[in-house]
Amino acid sequence: MKQNAVIDENTGYTTEDGRKIGGVMMDLRNITLRFGGVEAIKNISFDIREGEIRAIIGPNGAGKSSMLNVISGFYKPQEGEVYFRGEKRPPLKPYQVARQGVARTFQNIALFEGMSVLDNIMTGRMGHIKSNMLSQAIWAGKAQREENENREAVERIIDFLEIQAIRKTPVGRLPYGLKKRVELARALAAEPDLLLLDEPMAGMNVEEKEDMSRFILDVNDEFGTTTALIEHDMGVVMDLSDRVVVMDYGRKIGDGTPQEVRNNQEVIDAYLGVAHD
């Protein structure tokens, strides 16, 4: 069922703008996900490669977010396997997946509204804290050193995403576009190998979208982070991503470079609508 046979499994490829894309990082094979009698995902296979920006697009209810939830370990597919870095991934809890180096943002912002931006981003460092609760409570040597290290990492991300001015602001007081950026910052704080973005640009104006696009590209460029994102804005998807998976009614109807996908008749039908029998 693999459609992207043009690309070799291990050697990777070079993008239009000259970036080197590596071998397969995550391989999803014949995934089927059911909620009772509803099949949200029907036998879908695709892969995500090292260093790639991979987009998942499709009309409402196509199963995009479900797919992302499968990758992040939140949903367990009834059929099919997930291979991560060449090894088959057993059913894991989301926090275990996170420890493997997968971080995500949410479609409906999921931040701690009453906490400051800084504290919110610090929660992204959870996986990097090794000292136990007691030594943290009494602020003993190791906990202190660790917090300083983590704070340093967080400050670099704050600098990177240009949110210094809101460092101490409670998240609840921020406008929508900035909250999205804070979510991205928290995901980045985990230093992920694979970054999952669920509609990072939903509800943004053109300027905010441009900013966000630049940050996604910069993250990929600077840290080499592999990114999988769901997005509705076709212009953004076509500009940002290296390869695109198109879903409709839980099925995969297209997979390839933005150019290939744009010319795919089935994709055009799904977006512009045809009479379904």
Place this chain on the structure above:
Amino acid sequence: MTERNQPDQLVSVPRLLARNASLYGDKPAYREKEFGIWQSWTWAETAEEVDALALGLLDLGVNVGDHVAIIGRNRPALYWSMVAVQSVGAVPVPLYQDAVVEEMTYVLENCGARFAIAGDQEQVDKIIEAQQTVHGIAHVIYFDTRGMRKYDHSEITSFADIQNEGRAAAPRLSKELNARRDALGYDDTCVMLYTSGTTGRPKGVVLSNRNVIETSKNSSEFDHLSAGEETLAYLPMAWVGDFIFSIGQAYWSAFCVNCPESAETMNADLREIGPTYFFAPPAIFEGHLTQVMIRMEDASRFKRWMFSYFMEHAKTVGPRLLDGKTVSTKDRLIHKLGNYLVYGPLKNRLGMSRVRVGYTAGEAIGPELFDFYRSLGINLKQLYGQTEATVFITQQPDGEVRSDTVGVPSPGVELKIAENGEVFYRSPGTFVEYYGNPESTASTKDPEGWVATGDAGFIEEKSGHLRIIDRIKDVSKMADGSLFAPKYVENKLKFYPNILEAVVFGAGRDRCCAFINIDLTAVGNWAERNNIAYSSYQELSQHPQVLDTVLTHVNAVNESIANDEMLAACQIHRFLVLHKELDADDGEMTRTRKVRRAVIAEKFNDLIDALYDGSNTIYTETEVTYEDGRKGKIKATLDIRDATVVAKTKVAA
């Protein structure tokens, strides 16, 4: 003569740096907030950084006399760049960081820059784009490495790499560097700064070491600046003021320059640093005041009462205390209490708890605004200057601060007022020349060194303070020969929040009349609170109560003008409130919101006639341009009001 007072080795900025490094080696010279922490560099460390960069520049092949463009936001590295460039005998040319490519191209071309030092990727991109037409730039150095990895590095190098190469080349090049640094003389060029170019193309103003160091010395002594001062460097590096405050005075007095984390964090950084010496244009002070007022509206009733009670008290007592005048014991006590409850916390909020000397300049500051800060106990003063004078022409000494004057001549500055009222000055800070433009130099600076400011003003006999009236080209005479300065009157009117714009007529006539534009936000807000219904701008502008309010403002302005012997004739006899806002789309204003008198006079000539022929109402039709470019007509009947004019005889008394 002044040279005698000068230890003869302090003839250049690099020399000042060497002195500071030996005298104040472990005192902080620069701070910058990065990654949430204030990083600091002592004078000794600064000297090391500057040396490393200067050696790197030598290695790169920078020659004596080369122009090196410096572009970016205020960061220690870029200040070091200026001094490093001077150390190798080249001339730093700071550019405005928000300049668009065309403006940058012009300046780079005009000064013939051979090298450029840029703050970040954004500036590098602009330089690369400019290089399509400017071919003189041999090498670009950038500081912030973010996003720069993919660039072709054959003619671009990072700041850190240049410094490292410089350190490596030290044994080879130190001798050359020392030789070049020692060769710097008092009359060599210190810096070249471009005028903002509001009138025509920007011109490169060449300032010598003498200009910069003498001015810095004089002005530092005037305000007793010492090595303990803290300043925040946030105004454009290409502006002469920043050069004098953050380099000239900072190096002369050896005080610390703090650079904010980013433009948006300015207010938070200001609070954290608590500068003792602070400069801001009126717009910044106005922004702060507005924020305070908005927050006070949301405060609890008790707090609001406390705020208004103590602010009212401070209005009379605060400035008197600052000026060292006598204040009754009771007032002193209330002021102390107020300081504890209101003024202190408020000053802390504004980041001005420690301000010992504050300056505002650039444009006229509203008296209310000025008094608000003074009454809090902030020693805010005014100065008057320009690039060609190395900033300082006049400034206000402590204890003689008023909102309507710009102070006494700065130390070493001579003033003279020409026949037509234009202000001329001559000072040790008077610029050398406009770069490559002898005609402009000759027309601005006469052989005796007098420079025309382009401003009209006069010196008050009682106090010896200079008062600026207007741009000389706007000043003219009325029919009876008395002075007509429209902008002076208009500014006074515009200080009222209800009045957005005003245009005063009177050149060649027997009396002055005015058009007024109301401020829709302020007046609309007032209407809302007083349940006054209106359906359009036009209707609101002609509301009798609005006209009454404007009338009281005009009368108040007349009263204050009447106290001015020279300008008493500029009192407004009659006025009307315009039915439309003056707009750049209709050609009535420039894009920078300056009124175009001639256009307005022609377009609304029926209204002007009505003002002068004594009629009480006038019907008019005006063509307007909508935002999408369509044109339409609005019709209105406008009321004309008579204002109270204070008789001239009263003035003499």
